[in-house]
Amino acid sequence: MKLAQRLILAPMEGVVDGLMRDFITRLNPYDLCVTEFVRVVDLLLPERVYYRLAPELLQGGKTTAGTPVRVQLLGQDPNWLAENANRAAALGSPGVDLNFGCPAKNVNRSQGGASLLKNPQQIYQIIHQVRQALPADVTLSAKIRLGWDSIESAQEIFDAVISAGANELTVHGRTKEDGYHAPANWPAIGKLVAQCPIPLIANGDIVDATTAKQCMEQTGTPLLMVGRGAIEKPNLGAMIQSQASLLPWFDFVHAMVSFHDEDPAARAELFHPSRVKQWLRYLKVSYPQAQQLFVEFRSLRTIEEMHAGFRAHYEQLLRTHSQIGEI
Structure with missing residues (x-):
């Protein structure tokens, strides 16, 4: 019996590319992978960009092991994000994910990723326009952090995502200023889960079956996303879902x-x-x-x-x- 109802492999820029996803999904029962972000600025990107970052599009949007792979977009212009989301879906991506959580300085300087956490209204506009551009049967998900420098804005960010029409939400349990150093704030995620009308996936500090169980208990969601732990333990998915030992x-x-x-x-x-x-x-x-x-x-x-x-x-x-x- 699986521990988590759904287990997703996180996007990790410069780490989890198509080759890594192919290798890791052979070892683990992940339900979904999300790609490294496709950076959208002011044009409709050519198909070759999507095939390079998501080679799984050439084989039905799945890894060799059969795990679905969802394209992630990062940017700040609602119109161009909508155009590119529609292209990703047309190329066969099983859904589109929007990145509002990347803490990288070069991304934030160009008003992308986590920098948008300071502007919930912009998050609303992006999600709303992308949702309108996509076919109704294509899942639109968003990934956020709890805020820029404080969790006090978490509720406003959450409200923007929900009211704009996202179908799924992943919450990393830290602010941008926390980076990856402070402990993930699972109880803060739990406050959002309690009022969330769409599937909410918890992310942060899930590194084995014990922490996966603790996260589900403290957040109230059986939906999890794993990142660094999946690279530190190549069979982390199997360790969580089937209580396997660490791969020798x-x-x-x-x-x-x-x-x-x-x-x-x-x-x-x-x-x-x-x-x-x-x-x-x-x-x-x-x-x-x-x-x-x-x-x-x-x-x-x-x-x-x-x-x-x-x-x-x-x-x-x-x-x-x-x-x-x-x-």
Whole structure:
């Protein structure tokens, strides 16, 4: 029996791209993924932009494992967001998500992401126009934080989202100023859940089955979104939904090498040195082996070197496990 009624893999800019979604959804029973944001300024973006950020559109809007993938848009102009939302839906995205929570400075300087939390009326206008532009059967979701620098504005932001016609809402339990450092404020999310007429998904500090249960208890919603925890624990979805143990390090490395070997040319970017080193920084939270591997890989500069390093590490693990009779 699943712990959460619905479990969603969060968008993480520069981390959870199409390759990462493909790999992770093979290991986990996620109900939905949301893409990195498509930045909308003042034009209707060409189809190739959507296919690059959401390659799943070329296979029915789903990962290879069959998990639906929803395109996320970020911007501040209601008209252009509406035009681009309609394009994403026409290309096969199972819904459209609007980003009002990204705390990145470069995004906020251009009045996108979390900066819109300071202007609930603008949030209303964006959601309203996008909803009007989309076919009635296409889900429109929004992702917000509890406010810019205080949760006192959470109610006004929430009211804007609901009255504008969004079909789903995800709330990250921090303000923009909190970044990712302060503990997620689950009770504050709970106050919104209690009055929410649409599905509300809780997000923030869900890193295992225990915290997933605590979050549901404190927020009152069985709908969850996981982000950093899903990168720190590659099978977090399975840990939450089926009480699986953390994937053993050997199994993780084996899965990575096997994934690459299925289609080396298509998978090569997953082994880009900067990508692997970034992921190892996340993984060391759960695996001490990741820290050791990061040190070993620090000097590697090419994709070929990185993949060869991963394969050599796997073969070393294979020999070790064979010697002690574990496989």
